[in-house]
Amino acid sequence: DSGVTQTPKHxxxxxxxxxxxxxxxxxxxxxxxxxxxxxxxxxxxxxxYYNGEERAKGNILERFSxxxxxxxxxxxxxxxxxxxxxxxxxxxxxxxxxxxxxxFGPGTRLTVL
Amino acid sequence: xxxVKQSPQSLIVQKGGISIINCxxxxxxxxxxxxxxxxxxxxxxxxxxxxPDVSEKKEGRFTISFNKSAKQFSLHIMDSQPGDSAxxxxxxxxxxxxxxxxxxxxxxxxxxx
Numbered sequence: 049d050s051g052v053t054q055t056p057k058h059x060x061x062x063x064x065x066x067x068x069x070x071x072x073x074x075x076x077x078x079x080x081x082x083x084x085x086x087x088x089x090x091x092x093x094x095x096x097y098y099n100g101e102e103r104a105k106g107n108i109l110e111r112f113s114x115x116x117x118x119x120x121x122x123x124x125x126x127x128x129x130x131x132x133x134x135x136x137x138x139x140x141x142x143x144x145x146x147x148x149x150x151x152f153g154p155g156t157r158l159t160v161l
Numbered sequence: 162x163x164x165v166k167q168s169p170q171s172l173i174v175q176k177g178g179i180s181i182i183n184c185x186x187x188x189x190x191x192x193x194x195x196x197x198x199x200x201x202x203x204x205x206x207x208x209x210x211x212x213p214d215v216s217e218k219k220e221g222r223f224t225i226s227f228n229k230s231a232k233q234f235s236l237h238i239m240d241s242q243p244g245d246s247a248x249x250x251x252x253x254x255x256x257x258x259x260x261x262x263x264x265x266x267x268x269x270x271x272x273x274x
Contacts, residue, residue: 050204081261091205091250091264104261138204149195150262152204 073141167265
């Protein structure tokens with residue numbers, strides 16, 4: 049167990065809908081990273097937050113957004129969902145802004161029908 | 162420039178054999194090279210990591226070999242066990258302010274009993 053929690057574990061929704069994925073980092077970790085894992089694209093970095101502020105952006109679509117709250121948990125919002133958004137979404141956390149090991153959560157499996 | 166190329170895509174090894182997974186990168190700004198192990202239904206977990214000022218790092222049965230001039234690094238699993246059957250990802254972290262991980266495409270390792 050990495051200490052990173054993600055909810056829900058599974059999410060099934062329809063095209064055009066909006067969902068919110070939640071992540072709680074390990075105690076003491078200030079950085080949260082979101083990754084998307086799909087069969088054809090592998091593990092892709094989406095976005096990083098550090099202590100409430102956006103730190104880095106990767107291949108995140110404009111339909112997706114994230115935020116990190118004062119208690120350091122983070123939410124990834126996915127809107128206008130398409131079939132191609134079906135994937136595993138992982139959250140990871142680390143102590144600092146980028147140095148040190150990233151600990152991954154168990155992931156949320158999103159299925160868009 | 163940000164790509165990390167990993168091979169082979171899948172690997173089958175007999176118990177007790179040596180498993181070798183290779184990765185290559187182009188971006189000389191990468192400064193940290195971790196390997197992650199992922200079991201089905203779980204998030205990736207850090208296995209071993211190396212920095213470019215070291216040519217080899219060994220932890221138990223796992224060894225990373227790093228060739229800075231060739232921009233290649235590899236994971237060697239000695240005395241492979243059925244419990245090592247998992248997907249392995251190499252990754253590289255950029256040295257800029259973003260410092261996100263760029264992952265290889267993954268290698269599915271099967272160790273036969």
